[in-house]
Amino acid sequence: MAASTASYYVSYMMTPFETLSSGVDYTFRITTQNNFANEGIPFPTSRGVYKAESKISYSSGNPQVISNTFYIEVYG
């Protein structure tokens, strides 16, 4: 995610290999595996509050998508 005045986003789609139960906390971790020293997501170069959205679909038979909007703060 690079800081920019242009409005665009990156998205990450995660489909579980095993069913995720309701009411259970699952920790997701997004990173890179390039075998370089500095792995991971590049965050904005300028501080600020950035918008993030999550969308959850339970199954293809239950296509209702739950959407939440969040704001994450990147410190200077």
Added chain:
Amino acid sequence: MEVLIGFRTTHLIPANGAIEIKFPANSTLVPNIKTHCRSAVTMGSQLYGQNTGKPATNIQGEVGCYVQNTYSWIITGNDALPAGSQVYISGVIDMPTIATTSLGTGYVVTYIGEDSTNTFANSRIIDYTTATFMLNVNTSTWYPDESAVTFQTQPLRASFTGDLTFLVRTATAITANNGFVQLFLYTEN
């Protein structure tokens, strides 16, 4: 819980008349009815009390209802009520002890007078109607949607490169190889 019962009078109810709201005689569906109720006519004015005559135009007094024979509200003390009046009685009863969509069959009766022990048996009936007292009581417990995503905040510094972790909890299971969690990160707020 508070319930609202509405009906329209076919004939005039004279002063000193009475209205009976008879709930189904079933202690499971209607464990208890309370002696507190309110009334309205045509969704506006109150069901007026009787004319005191002091002054002549002054109609006042509180219309009350008392419980008779466990399952009936008897509403008395009202002034004459014209034919065709839309009447609403609101009061408090105890919840059914089982899940149900109906309290059963009750009735609404208007009388020319009242009786202190059994109005239905001893007073003259003007109008009489039976109806199913509908009510939706479910056993299901209400849960707020607990689907949530929580982000880490500590390492999110400018120019940082590293993992982003977040927590997901959903109210419904996410089916393997079928459902998904999608995350969008925007470049502006």
